[in-house]
Amino acid sequence: MTTHVFEPDGGIDADRWPDVAAVPRCSPVRQAIARAIVLRALRRLPLRVRLGDAEQFGVRGPLLVVRAPEAFWRRIAVGGLIGFGESYLAGEWEADDLVGVLGVLARHAATLVPAPLQRLRGLWAPRQPDAQRNTLTGARANVHRHYDLSNDLFALFLDETLSYSSAIFERPHGSWRELPAAQHRKIDRLLDLCGVTEGSKVLEIGTGWGELAIRAAARGAVVHSVTLSAEQCELARERVRAAGFEDRVRIELCDYRQVTGRYDAVVSVEMIEAVGAEYWPAYFHALETLLAPGGRVALQAITMPHDRMRASAGTHTWIQKYVFPGGLIPSLRAVEETAAAHTSLRVTACEGYGAHYAETLRLWRERFAQQAARVDELGFDATFRRMWDFYLAYSEAGFRSGYLDVHQLQLSGGPS
Known part of the structure; x- marks a missing residue:
């Protein structure tokens, strides 16, 4: 060997x-x-x-x-x-x-x-550095360190949908060719979970590069999407314009704690991991207060076992230092208990897709390795490439081992 x-x-x-x-x-x-x-x-x-x-x-x-x-x-x-x-x-x-x-x-x-x-x-x-706390200013700085690295960097290893979250494949072993359809399958299931149809007023917390907002608009929904990433915001707006949905989609550089109004559906994809345990109550309170009567929330969340989450809470990890500052992956129990303790929201549907995330990460990692020369051209050095490869492998291993999982959750309740 x-x-x-x-x-x-x-x-x-x-x-x-x-x-x-x-x-x-x-x-x-x-x-x-x-x-x-x-x-x-x-x-x-x-x-x-x-x-x-x-x-x-x-x-x-x-x-x-x-x-x-x-x-x-x-x-x-x-x-x-x-x-x-x-x-x-x-x-x-x-x-x-x-x-x-x-x-x-x-x-x-x-x-x-x-x-x-x-x-x-x-x-x-x-211990986690105080500088990485997700205050209004701290959250923006934490997001900037990862998501504002370079849109061109992410485009090198993501598929054409620019979706940076778990896909859902038809078969256990996915291929690069199937990845765009698998990402749309993931988005469609989330939109179905919160009942997005013609005329729905939708809030998306965490824009990514705009694919979910575009897909919701194609259903006839009116979408308000918020992000803290300036790079993502700019490109997502361009993609919305190119898709012809400027009249239906508004993308705003804004913290979820500063959003106002009421929405028929609230969607948030793999964003709770960046909130931090200290701010989970504020996150669920925002979901509740922004939801119109009879509305529903759809979350996609990476999760870990509750005992492991408790053991790592407050600890500074390699992932936090080099990839996602200020983050903490919740457990399903933590999601349910925090929502119940601070809001009237309750988890009314839940399904896991951990094996699908392992496949998604495998495809991203293979694609990233193929793009080494272009990563260098963007100004990222060999140590960065090694760090990014380790991050993707570390994440894939977490899902393949069962240490990590990813769930789509529906939350109902909220104000009457």
Whole structure:
């Protein structure tokens, strides 16, 4: 088996990637403790592990190759799972089957760290920075860091619908050719969930690049869509104009907490993950107050098991540091309990599509890999490409392992 080695031209840019370019300092005792804990975990997993040129163990499962063991231990000792991800970006460990390795880790996430240390998580795990709180100004900054990277970047690996959320395929194994239709199937099911028909007044929280708004307008609905991404807002408006729906669709650069009015249907696709637990009550309160009597809400939400959500809440993760600052994936229980505690909304329908998200991510990741030269042309360096590949593989592994799921939910109730 050939292991791919990460050797970016000119090395890693320390200005852009300071915590990747430099291995953190660490006391020998702390490093030794981290090494013992990680080795204990790895030896119990269905993985084959190679440490440098010396040690190898495990007889089944995908191969994890640690090319620089000392740096690997130090990063994990200092940064935990963030350090584990940064070690990959630095090329200190490799895996030909990256999704497979990350999937094994995801399936055993609850037992990787010994129970006594799990109970002391608050003492050793890094906390989310206050700067990433989703205040009115903080939310805009968090969205900007991801969604305003470049419309051209996202267009390189998304299909022609520019849908950046899970598709729903007809068969378990999807293809690139089927992806646009699968994205429309996802959108249509959401619009059906909240009863969008001719003349419906629709609010979309989280515009994306406008495909849902265009599809709702094609049904005869009047759509108000809000986003915090300036890049998405501009392109979505262009796409609405090109589709001939300027008279039916209004896209506004606006926080959901600042929207007023009443709507027959409220739709929000994979946006609750960016809200943050602190603001979930405000999010559901907004859904309730914006819903007209008899109206319905349709949400598409990535979810995780409730116990894992509780364990990670408040913890600063690799995904938050490098991809989605300020986010937290909820559990279904958290959605139901928050809605019930703060509003009259209740979940009245729910269906999961986790396997479909794994396929969606596989197709995006394959497409992104094919576009490496064009990513470089947009000004993103080799470390960024490696980071983005890790993010897509990490996400796919989460869905394939069952650690993550995605649900379409209908909420009913609201003001009378």
